[in-house]
Structure formats: C-alpha cells, structure tokens
Amino acid sequence: MTDLSALPPVGARTEIPILRERGQREVFCGLTGIVWLHRKMQDAFFLVVGSRTCAHLIQSAAGVMIFAEPRFGTAILTDRDLAGMADANDELDRICVTLLERRPDIRTLFLVGSCPSEVIKLDLAKAAERLNARLLPRVRVLNYSGSGIETTFTQGEDNALRAMVPLMAPTDEKQLLVVGCLADVVEDQFRRCFEALGIGPVHFFPPRRAADPPPVGRNTAVLAAQPFNGETIRALAARGATMLSAPYPFGAEGTTAWLAAAADEWEVPADRFAAVTAPMIDRARKALVRHRSHLAGKRVFFLPDSQLEIPLARFLHREMGMEPVEIGTPYLDRQMVAAELPLLPVTTTLSEGQHVDRQLDRLRAAAPDLTVCGLGLANPLEAEGLATKWSIELVFTPIHGYEQAGDLAEIFARPAERRARLRV
Numbered sequence: 001m002t003d004l005s006a007l008p009p010v011g012a013r014t015e016i017p018i019l020r021e022r023g024q025r026e027v028f029c030g031l032t033g034i035v036w037l038h039r040k041m042q043d044a045f046f047l048v049v050g051s052r053t054c055a056h057l058i059q060s061a062a063g064v065m066i067f068a069e070p071r072f073g074t075a076i077l078t079d080r081d082l083a084g085m086a087d088a089n090d091e092l093d094r095i096c097v098t099l100l101e102r103r104p105d106i107r108t109l110f111l112v113g114s115c116p117s118e119v120i121k122l123d124l125a126k127a128a129e130r131l132n133a134r135l136l137p138r139v140r141v142l143n144y145s146g147s148g149i150e151t152t153f154t155q156g157e158d159n160a161l162r163a164m165v166p167l168m169a170p171t172d173e174k175q176l177l178v179v180g181c182l183a184d185v186v187e188d189q190f191r192r193c194f195e196a197l198g199i200g201p202v203h204f205f206p207p208r209r210a211a212d213p214p215p216v217g218r219n220t221a222v223l224a225a226q227p228f229n230g231e232t233i234r235a236l237a238a239r240g241a242t243m244l245s246a247p248y249p250f251g252a253e254g255t256t257a258w259l260a261a262a263a264d265e266w267e268v269p270a271d272r273f274a275a276v277t278a279p280m281i282d283r284a285r286k287a288l289v290r291h292r293s294h295l296a297g298k299r300v301f302f303l304p305d306s307q308l309e310i311p312l313a314r315f316l317h318r319e320m321g322m323e324p325v326e327i328g329t330p331y332l333d334r335q336m337v338a339a340e341l342p343l344l345p346v347t348t349t350l351s352e353g354q355h356v357d358r359q360l361d362r363l364r365a366a367a368p369d370l371t372v373c374g375l376g377l378a379n380p381l382e383a384e385g386l387a388t389k390w391s392i393e394l395v396f397t398p399i400h401g402y403e404q405a406g407d408l409a410e411i412f413a414r415p416a417e418r419r420a421r422l423r424v
C-alpha cells in the first residue's frame with residue numbers, strides 16, 4: 001500500500017460547505033463524449049441528430065479523419081424538416097438505413113439527441129424502436145441525449161452507457177465490473193494488475209465491442225474508473241450490482257486505494273497486494289518526483305468542466321503538494337465522490353455549477369499559479385497573464401493508473417515549466 005504517513009493528513013471535512021451557483025456556464029455539451037466513445041467501441045456508430053452547430057462541434061473536437069471512415073456523423077435537421085415531423089422521421093429512417101447498408105461493420109447505432117428545438121420535437125426513443133423492428137438482429141439501435149440543455153461535457157458518456165445497461169445479460173457469477181471509458185492500453189494494464197492479484201473475472205464497461213456488453217447481477221462488484229457515470233452505476237445497482245467506494249485511480253496513492261477496494265472485496269492477502277503493487281508504486285513515485293519541484297507550493301484553481309476536478313485536485317494536493325484554491329465542478333454527485341471528499345484540504349472552496357462572471361472575479365482575486373479550465377476561457381485568461389491548462393486534455397489523454405502517473409503530473413507541470421523558461 002502507499003505509505004500514507006508521507007502524505008498530507010486526511011482533511012476533517014465531514015460536511016463540506018459548498019458554494020452553489022446557478023448562472024451562465026461555460027461547459028461543453030454531452031456530444032463531446034462521442035470523441036472518445038467512438039474510438040473505444042469499434043463496432044458502434046454515433047449519429048448526432050442535430051444542427052450545423054452540433055456537426056461543427058463534433059468535427060472540430062474529434063478532428064477530421066482523412067484516411068479512415070469515421071464512426072460518427074450528424075444528421076442535420078434544416079428548416080425544410082420543420083414542415084412536418086412525419087417527414088423528419090421518414091428522413092431519419094432513410095439516413096440510418098442508407099448508412100447501415102454502406103457500413104456493414106456497424107453493429108450498434110447510437111442516435112444522439114441534441115438541443116435545437118426541432119430536434120427536441122423528434123422522439124428518438126420511438127425512432128430507435130422503429131428501426132430496431134426493421135434492423136435487428138444485424139444492428140441494434142439505441143438512443144441517448146447529448147443535448148447541452150440536459151448534459152454537460154462528460155455526462156454524454158454516462159447517458160450512452162446507461163442506454164446499454166438493459167442489454168446486459170443477467171449473471172449470478174461473482175465478478176468485477178470496471179465502469180468508465182478507459183484507453184485500451186490502460187485497460188490492459190489494469191487487467192494484468194487484477195490478474196496478478198487473483199481478482200476476477202473482470203469486465204470493462206464500455207466494452208470494446210458495443211454488441212457484446214458484459215453481464216451484470218447481484219454478485220457484481222462495480223468499481224468506477226470515472227466520476228461522471230453516476231446514472232449508469234445507479235442503473236447497474238438496480239440490476240443488483242454493488243458499488244465499491246474508492247478514490248479514483250489518479251496518481252500512485254489514488255491507484256493503490258482504487259485497487260485496494262477490489263482487493264478487499266476479493267479478500268486478497270495484504271502481502272500479495274504489497275508484492276504486486278510495490279514495484280508499480282515505486283515506478284509511479286519516481287515519475288512523479290520529476291515534476292514535483294515545478295508544482296509543490298503552487299496554487300491551482302479548477303473551473304467546472306469535466307467532473308474530474310475533485311479527484312484531480314486531490315491528486316495535485318496530496319501527491320504533488322499543490323494548494324487547490326477553488327475546485328469547481330459542474331454538479332456534485334456525492335455518491336460518486338464519497339471517498340474523495342475527505343481527502344480534500346479544509347481550506348479549499350468547493351463550488352458546484354457556475355456563475356461564470358462571479359467565478360472569474362474570484363479567480364482574478366485569487367491570482368493562482370495555474371488555472372484548469374475549458375478551451376473557451378483559456379485564451380482570454382492567458383492574455384490576462386494567468387497560466388492555464390485545458391481540461392479537455394485531461395479527458396483525451398490516458399491519465400489513469402500507475403504507468404500514467406508521471407504523464408498526468410506533466411500535464412500540470414508543463415505550463416509552469418514553460419513560464420519558468422520564458423522568465424529566464
């Protein structure tokens with residue numbers, strides 16, 4: 001286990017005061033999740049039913065693929081479609097059937113709702129039902145909302161996964177289910193780790209093939225790999241699964257505590273746990289030390305964006321010696337961060353939601369060494385002289401687990417290093 005004596009003491013925050021704000025917010029919508037979900041599930045296609053704005057967002061976030069046929073697209077509703085919703089339904093069915101004829105590799109089609117008013121009037125659940133009657137068993141059609149009115153940034157993943165839960169076969173087998181999209185390389189590392197600890201069988205959700213979701217049942221222990229899949233985990237609990245409470249696997253300490261939650265459930269002997277994890281902890285710590293000198297003692301401010309803010313602030317505070325001035329989160333799901341909250345320093349302000357002008361006032365008054373924020377705010381804040389880090393980079397880069405701990409620290413250390421070089 002991590003030597004906790006070397007880390008800051010656990011904060012005594014049992015009832016955390018939370019600053020709740022409801023105002024204008026600067027957060028991506030849930031469509032963004034398609035960027036990493038389409039890479040993960042190789043047999044799935046994500047069809048956004050939306051406007052040109054949605055198409056533009058998803059194309060610029062995912063990049064335009066020239067050499068590969070993309071597994072996402074946008075069915076753009078125009079004024080003509082508003083003439084009659086029956087026509088719009090026919091048009092949607094026609095687009096889906098044409099797409100699936102052209103792409104026989106697609107086994108699961110996600111219809112993703114967005115927020116223009118004409119899209120909201122379309123019943124995508126009914127459209128999925130209609131198409132399933134035509135297309136099953138070759139292709140299954142699911143639907144979820146990525147609308148900016150209903151979802152923030154990472155909630156799109158939660159909605160997509162929750163839509164898949166009813167497809168999971170029942171099982172009574174004791175098994176571990178890791179929930180949250182991880183890069184394949186990270187998934188393989190964790191799989192080897194669980195194997196060495198004698199924990200299994202282990203399934204990952206989302207799976208690499210959407211058409212083969214893992215089973216679930218009353219002997220399923222769920223370990224969350226991402227803090228934003230609360231609705232999915234509650235849907236799994238309704239199928240009998242139990243959530244293991246643990247911090248998220250960021251940094252050496254977080255990863256050890258995360259693995260320990262599964263090890264406790266499988267009653268892995270302490271000496272076996274220590275023998276398996278010690279070399280990896282050692283490597284991770286050595287990788288972290290390289291960046292600590294750039295980060296220790298520095299003050300960091302998180303604006304709400306990805307839902308990763310709380311676990312990442314905990315990592316930066318406890319393992320890198322940073323002081324989180326304010327941790328903003330789009331929404332606070334207490335069940336999902338129950339093991340994280342007591343690890344935050346008592347001096348931090350925890351804010352939920354956003355009133356962007358007020359938060360920017362607090363940010364300027366605090367003048368932190370590093371601000372973690374969305375793309376839209378980063379450039380203006382840089383122009384004001386604040387060092388920033390794009391939170392989207394933390395979602396797109398593999399940062400979980402021991403082997404990635406150094407890369408994670410480097411993401412935060414880079415702006416500080418760059419500034420230090422510019423000052424020379």
Ligand code: SF4
Nearest residue numbers: 029054114115147148
């Ligand atoms: S879903 Fe809404 S917020 Fe997201 S890109 Fe489309 S119009 Fe914009």
